[in-house]
Structures are given as C-alpha cells and as structure tokens.
C-alpha cells in the first residue's frame with residue numbers, strides 16, 4: 001500500500017516521463033506486422049502510447065480497475081439538477097448491489113470496482129462494499145460560500161490516491177476513474193470555465209436532463225458564483241476548494257496515483273475530464289498518461305478535451321458518468337495491445353512487403 005500513505009507532493013514528484021524507448025520498439029514492431037503501414041490507424045498510436053506509459057514494448061493493460069467516488073453538492077439547493085440530492089446515496093447503494101450500468105460494464109471487461117463515499121450527504125456506513133472516506137457531508141453551496149476548505153480538498157484527493165493505489169496493488173494495469181454526484185456538472189462547468197476561459201453560457205449543459213430554461217438559469221448562476229468566489233486559475237487546490245467537488249478531487253487523486261505508477265488512465269466523460277485537467281494543473285507530466293474514452297454530450301467536455309489535447313476514442317452520445325463511457329471504450333485498448341502482441345510479421349508469415357516506395 002505504498003502510495004496510500006504518500007503525500008500529494010510526493011505523488012506529483014513521482015510522475016515520470018513517458019518511456020520513448022519502449023514506444024520506439026512498439027513502433028518498429030508495428031512496421032513489421034502483416035498490414036499496410038499505418039492501416040490500423042488510431043489503434044497503432046494508442047498502443048505506442050501504452051508502451052510509452054507502461055515502459056513495456058508489449059504493453060499489458062489487463063485487468064482494469066475502476067475507482068468510483070461519490071460526493072454531494074451544496075449547489076443543488078439552487079435547483080441546478082433534474083434529480084434530487086438523495087439519488088447520490090441511492091445510486092451508491094445500487095453500485096454496491098451490482099445493479100448500475102458501471103457494474104454491468106465492469107463485469108463485461110473483467111474490472112474490479114472500488115467504491116468510495118468521499119462526501120455524500122447520506123449515511124452509507126452500513127453498506128457493504130462501500131469504503132467510507134467521508135471528508136464532509138457534501139460541499140458548501142458555492143453560490144454562497146466556498147465548497148470546502150483547502151485541507152478538505154487535500155483529504156479528498158488523498159482518498160482518490162488511496163483507492164487507485166489499492167486497485168494497482170491488487171493487480172490493476174489500467175485505471176478508470178468514475179463518479180456519482182447529483183449537481184456535479186454545475187461544479188465541473190464552473191471549473192471548466194475558470195480553466196478554459198470560455199463563457200458559462202457556452203459550457204453549460206443539461207446534466208441529468210434540465211429543460212432549456214433551467215439550463216440557462218444554471219449558466220447564469222455559475223457565472224454569478226464565479227464572480228463571487230474568484231478562484232485562482234493557476235492554483236488547482238484553490239479551484240477545488242472554492243468551486244469543486246469531493247468526488248472530483250478524489251478522481252484527481254486517482255489519476256495522479258495511476259500516473260505515478262505508470263498505469264494508463266482511461267478517462268470517462270465531462271466530470272472525469274475536469275478531474276484530469278486539475279491533475280495536469282498539479283503535475284503537468286500526467287498529460288501523457290491520459291486516454292480519452294469517449295466524448296460526452298455535455299458541451300463543456302469538448303472544451304476540456306481540447307484543453308487536454310485529447311481526441312476521444314468513442315462518441316456514443318453518452319452522458320451517464322460512473323466511469324461508464326471509459327469502461328465501454330476499454331476493449332479498444334485490448335484490441336490495440338493484442339494486435340501488437342499477436343499479429344504475424346511479414347517475415348514470419350512469408351508475405352511480401354510493399355512493392356512501391358511508401
């Protein structure tokens with residue numbers, strides 16, 4: 001459990017450069033496989049990135065581990081979600097019982113699912129299979145007060161580091177962060193606006209299903225809250241403490257811990273993307289460890305992906321969260337690594353190479 005006890009600074013300092021030499025070996029092997037050069041497109045660039053991340057010329061990414069974090073949001077008092085706050089705790093019970101979408105996809109891809117209550121307003125202490133790391137019972141309403149203290153932000157990040165570190169200790173070769181938190185698209189949109197500098201009108205979406213009028217009110221509320229809170233765009237902890245979420249901070253911790261152990265991080269949707277942006281703000285070297293699983297319907301996700309410089313693998317019009325889009329994308333990583341490891345070479349199969357110069 002080496003990383004569980006490491007401080008945020010220590011984890012950030014441990015994130016190493018990508019291993020170019022392993023990437024180069026993967027690239028050389030790709031050139032010898034029985035296919036026209038480059039014909040497997042993004043599966044080729046993906047497996048090179050996986051080699052650079054893991055430091056393995058034939059990368060291993062199985063089994064994946066899914067770290068799901070739940071937290072509540074005081075901002076829901078302003079009517080920013082189509083669903084009531086109690087759904088957060090109710091869905092955590094559903095995760096523990098195995099009935100949520102992420103449970104189905106976790107079983108499909110052979111992933112272990114680690115569930116942490118990092119700050120719901122519900123009492124989930126009796127629920128088997130839910131790790132209790134409650135930093136506080138939901139954030140403060142950031143339209144009126146800071147979401148949390150700086151210390152609480154650090155504690156929530158530590159809960160995320162702990163979860164990913166445990167999954168990796170138990171054998172996970174790829175980390176998928178996931179979340180559950182009614183109201184968290186409001187916090188995520190506020191963070192995306194601070195980081196990208198784009199307008200809240202442009203970035204704000206329907207979340208779980210707001211109607212167009214309610215979406216407009218949500219955008220205006222976020223704008224007013226940002227003017228009141230004034231988070232420092234250069235300071236990730238200031239952003240988290242003023243307008244963040246406990247489960248968002250925990251996902252940031254999980255991403256940092258995975259990168260520190262050279263494990264690829266397969267990102268889910270908008271909220272997960274925002275957590276990745278915060279991780280990059282804390283340690284810029286994280287960027288190379290990130291793979292975008294899918295493009296969420298939430299408009300802010302596009303801006304976040306652009307900021308991260310990532311092109312998502314899938315666009316299935318998902319907007320669920322929980323890690324679901326990343327879990328659905330995971331088999332593409334398996335295709336990429338199996339292609340590199342299992343395809344015959346021109347040499348071994350006795351197939352002629354290209355006859356004209358490429």
Ligand SMILES: O=C(O)c1ccc[n+]([C@@H]2O[C@H](COP(=O)([O-])O)[C@@H](O)[C@H]2O)c1
Nearest residue numbers: 081181183185207208269270296320321
């Ligand atoms: O992952 C996404 O892109 C995504 C987009 C919209 C909604 N969600 C999920 O819906 C919840 C937040 O929506 P809301 O409307 O309550 O802010 C939260 O539990 C997220 O997991 C997730």
Ligand SMILES: Cc1cc2nc[nH]c2cc1C
Nearest residue numbers: 083087180208320321322
């Ligand atoms: C039912 C439900 C399930 C979810 N999973 C992630 N966010 C969610 C939001 C709702 C409302």
